Amino acid sequence: LKAQHVEINGVKYTTNPKICNVTDSIINLTDKALHLKESHPVGILRDLIEKKLIDKSFKTFNNFRPVVTTMENFDSLGFPKDHPGRSKSDTYYINETHLLRTHTSAHELECFQRIKNNIDGSKAGFLISADVYRRDEIDKTHYPVFHQMEGATIWERTEAKDGSKEPTHIVKIRDDIKSVEDQLKKENVKITVSDDTLPLKEDNPKQEYMTDLEVDLCSQHLKRSIELVVSEVFNKKITSMVESKSNDIPKQLKVRWINAYFPWTAPSWEIEVWWQGEWLELCGCGLIRQDVLLKAGYKPSETIGWAFGLGLDRIAMLLFEIPDIRLLWTSDERFLKQFSKGSISSFKPYSKHPGSFRDVAFWLPMDKPDVHQVHENDLMEIIRNIAGDLVESVKLVDDFTHPKTGRKSLCYRINYQSMDRNLTNAEVNALQDTVCSKLVEEYGVRLR
Ligand code: PHE
DSSP, X not given: OOOSEEEETTEEEEOOTTTOOOOHHHHTTTXXXXXXXXXXXXXXXXXXXXXXXXXXXXXXXXXXXXXXXXXXXXXXXXXXXXXXXXXXXXXXXXXXXXXXXXXXXXXXXXXXXXXXXXXXXXXXXXXEEEEEEOOOOOBTTBOSEEEEEEEEEEEEOOOOSSTTSOOHHHHHHHHHHHHHHHHHHHSSSEEXXXXXXXXXXXXXXXXXXXXXXXHHHHHHHHHHHHHHHHHHHHHHHHHHHHHTTOSOOOSEEEEEEEEEEETTEEEEEEEEEEETTEEEEEEEEEEEOHHHHHHTTOOTTSEEEEEEEEEHHHHHHHHTTOSOGGGGGOOOHHHHTTOOTTOOOOOOOOOOOOOEEEEEEEEOOOSOTTTTOOOHHHHHHHHXXXXXXXXXXXXXXXXXXXXXXXXXXXXXXXXXOOSSSOOOHHHHHHHHHHHHHHHHHHHOOEEO
16 A cells, blocks of 8 residues: 655655655655755756856756646646646656656746745846656666756846837847857857757747747847857866867867747747767757746736756766766765866766666556556656666567457566676566566566
8 A cells, every 4th residue: 555645855745646656766866956966967067057157137046845736847837738748657746736846947937926026136037956857767868857957037028218219128138148149259169050040930939929029139148048058068078078188079069959849938949969979959948938927927018038948967977978877876985986066077987887687578468458557657667666776777678469369568678787786696586576576466467
């Protein structure tokens, strides 16, 4: 029987056993706050980006708790009721109304309200860094907890006083763009942007309440601000590559903006960086939809602005050359001792312990198809809960439907491998046995 209560960050929540899918192994991660550790790769990166962006207009919020309401995480941002992100297979729920935030955007509305009510003085923007939670597969780059930094800024709209002059906010945005561009020019790494002038697509339209000029200026300010962050981060990387005499040092950085969709921004984009032969997706962003600003208490057409959400862990892995995302969560001193506040250094592997593969093959139950649907993320969760960070990856290796009976069988290959030590055969077998019996018990599968 599942517990009726869970305690997260010192607060007790009543669970709904039908909905609740947070596990002890996830709850144990809710007080790690890696983004606040100043000598941890995630914390070092957060600090680096904040320093670049922070000026008098941004207020930072780095202590928001991970439990939020469905209202904050989804409804306030205009997620449709049937949006896949809301599903139990993707999101950790405590009960109908509370969940572990899936993104830092869950705090946007609250922060806009703070600006509107002038709680933080004259700040016109904010940066929020926090841990976010998503049920997902298991491999070297996926972990159920990662970190994001949310940024947003707004301008109050004004009317032109006399017909010949531009409204004050237009003048202000032009100045703000100029100041970001000046900073960009000072960066060592030059950014080349391809496709910046892509026309807005029909499915990624401008909002009615903004003029073409406002959309143009706002998005320039947004794009240049993010490019500034990207050039800072990659500049640090390139500098450390020069120091270590690496031989594929790029001289300039290629980035591109692509169209995207988020329910609370329009138009929306993603930025991608060309790095070691592939386009890396770094950050989603867009111009804030008027609905969100209205919910925050602004009058119609009173303000315009932008928001972005940047994933920190993948960038940290790239910067510090960390090959496996589990390392970010280790308490092994051989890892932690390698990093220090404010400095970007390459991780030196201390040893690679061998992995052991085990397959689990099973027939899915036929009798109650609705009851016993095993979602892949459920399987991942079972394995994670039993073996924790001793699993390196889980891959589907066979998917077979019997031609006569229509019965379906799946086979997953689990790689058990510890970051810190050698695992014994007996230990791996015991873990594998537990995984198998749990699958039978919870999902009624038949092992093959
Ligand atoms: N929250 C989005 C994500 O997690 C990123 C985003 C933030 C997009 C702000 C637009 C504006 O993917």
